[in-house]
Amino acid sequence: MQQQCGFCAAVSDMFRRIMCFNGSRRGSDQSYYHELDNDDPQIALVTADPTNVSPHSPDVIYIRLRDDSPTDDRCRRRSRLLSEGEVVLLESVAHSGKRLPNGRFLTMHKRRRKKLTTRSLSNENAPALLDDIHHGQVQCVLKHVWKWPFNAFALDTATGGRSLPVLCVHLFHWYGLMEHFKLDVVQVWKLFSLIEEGYHSTNPYHNAIHATDVTQAMHCFLQEDKIKNFLTPLEIMASLIAAVAHDLDHPGVNQPFLIATSNHLATLYENTSVLENHHWRSAVGCLLESHVAEKLSPIRQDLESQISSLILATDITRQPEFLKKFNDYLENDELDMKDPELRHFILQIALKCADISNPCRPWDVSRKWSLKVCDEFFRQGDYERQLGLPVTDICDRYNNTVPKIQTVFFKFMVLPLFNLWHKFLDTKLSHSMMENLTKNQQQWEELRQRENYEEQLTDVSEASDRAVVAADADDMQPEPELVDGLPNRRGSLPAVMLETVDKMGRRHSVPLNLSRATATQVPSMDTKLRRDSLGATMLPPSTLLVQVENRRRFTLGQIPYLEEEEEGLSLSLGSSRSSGLQRSSDGGGGGGSHKDDRPVSAENLIPEPSIATITNPAEASRLCNVIHGVTSPVLQQAARSLTRQQTFPPIQPYVRARYLSTGGGSDLVPCSSSSGGTSAVSTASSRTGSTSSEGGGGAGDGGCVVLVGNGNGTKRDSVLDADRAYKLARFSKEKENVDPASRTNAEIRRNSNHVNQILTKRRGSAPVSGGNGDSTVFIMPGKGHEATIPRRGSVPSDFSKQSTFFKMVAIGPLSTNGRKQGARRSSLPYDSNIGLLSSPLVSPSRPERRGSDSSRPSSRRRRRKSMKRRSSGGSDVLLSTGQSMDSFLAHRRGSLPVEILATSFSGPH
């Protein structure tokens, strides 16, 4: 029996093998495997269980075609696999000779369309272009690239956004890797271009500049005598590739988010080091696609295994494990660098240090990274809010501040690791890093104290304000013009909204100047005080922006991280700005025109053939079996989390701004000057490899913790509610990575209300009752006491949570046979190694910052309320049968029902 599949035909020139599951053949439980022969593109139906396909093959793509229409429709539609629109769309893509724009990387993010000047090396201008970029400022920055006070933003600006390939090609030359491995410079350039392309330029933090930064840090570490004298060329190459690819195709959200949203990557990697597994496999894909792998065939296996192990070590939830091991080695003086295994361990530690080394950079650079990473956290929080998920503590822009996040991160994550690293190295470099770290930490502490102080002041002022207002109300007097010498404010506007503009951590109690005033009225608000009940949603965007300015002037004073207009605001408020703007356009404040503040490009108008993946449990299990080549019940259970997959992040209107535009053009180091770091290592050769060990804190310094959840929530099949599908489709129509805060408040409320309504009917993401023993045990660092917190169903059963934010680190499940617990939800992580930072954790029962206050803004209560969903009741329907397929299709994008799981890389070499 042969069957021609429209989709396979359409993409047959792009993919050699295609696996096609026809969702319409329910009951028969049959799926198709289409083998596309390069010579003869005839599509053959092979088997229902094509386990002979290697999931790791770079040219395999798994496709499931969905047909979830009600029975009648199903009969009608059985005859075909794709809607006409889909076929047209796919054929046009295929026949135009272009690849699917989302083909290479699994997170399906919006690809960068802009051709960078140095991108193509296939034309004859290539050598000239290569030469060009090595001139001038680039040369200058590269000359100082071995020094610690490195500014990746500066290199990115100087290279026109090509810092990643420029740095890596330079380092490959510098280390003599090109000659040693007889590599082709064009292929190497291609390799790093592919890697660069795989980073989402739209992520505030996890973008190619972060990769450049980490690679440069790794380069510094590799120069340390204690390390460099023992390294083989293979180890150097593996270290550099691992460093540059360690976050490849990072979606800008963390693992718990991927699990909570049933992302296919979470299933693929069984909720274990999901991102890191994806990063290293993507790196291998780039090696293959660039053909560099071919040149390295004798050592390829070794290289890949080292890259894999190095990247997997960057899973920050494994930090306690590494700290303990490192500490033991140091204490027992066992780190013999002649031993390849120990050398590899040190390289793992080096990469881990490089990955979180931004707090050890000079303040101006370090501060920038801090703002960016928090920006990304807050965006995730916004996504969570939009999706009706519990908002992860450190991602909650309304309850957290950058200084707070930074002080905790520095103390509990960075210091323990760098103390040991310093103990191991004990060189000029390590001293310099520790010095920066200490100074930067002090800066953040100071800022945090100022925030606390300012908050106390405003609390007092608010209390007196309330008293006055209450008295006024009692007397039925007209509202006084002044309270405490300041013009009084309106009583009906909630303060909360202002926080939407203020990513930098203003507490809701900061006096703000609100009214329904338009921008022109704003100046008068300088002297007004806000009430808790004020409805800031009503504020026009311009008002919000001006308020930020005002606040900075009269409430926060000269706070360095807020004072830097271009950097601080463009970064931290860049998204805030847009968020404020877009929110208020909905809020009726009259500031809608500010939407235009975002640049507009044709790019936004091009519809994208983005593909949402929706599968049902049976087919997900089959798919998982294929991927893993096994049929264990556990994996089948895991596969059920494939029941809903969505293109992530929610695609929204966005005009991409390259980070180089906010990058430190002004930070360029003049060629004539030194890079300005007094603490920089003077020359590689002048350094000595002292073996003394001092100053190291133990692994337990910041240490902590264990958490366990028995995870016995039951996972039921999920099928998308039609309405929800429609919402998702609407999200998908929009483009990626706009700050979700840019959605209007009303929109967010609408969405969240609606999603919440839907969620009340569904599955395990609702809170799991505390009575069923489904709880998480936290052990406080250094104190040994435990706290039991009821876990929400959507929260991975074994996640760590710090008492405030970071004070706890997960080190894994207490029970080693956790994987075998049949009752565990399939979307929950097996390993439970969800740590603090990279895994800003979902808070099942978020402790309130302060005692309950009846004057709290009602929107906060609403948020809390919205998190209290029922644990059960209702179906796990992802695509309900209550709505006809036609009506669903009418709303959705043409490509939505097509579900694609691409394992590894697609496309011909």
Ligand SMILES: Nc1ncnc2c1ncn2[C@@H]1O[C@@H]2COP(=O)(O)O[C@H]2[C@H]1O
């Ligand atoms: N300055 C910082 N503040 C808070 N978290 C950070 C900071 N730098 C790095 N991180 C977190 O540490 C993680 C290390 O691994 P990733 O780069 O994947 O993601 C990083 C962030 O989640």
Ligand SMILES: [Zn+2]
């Ligand atoms: Zn990283």
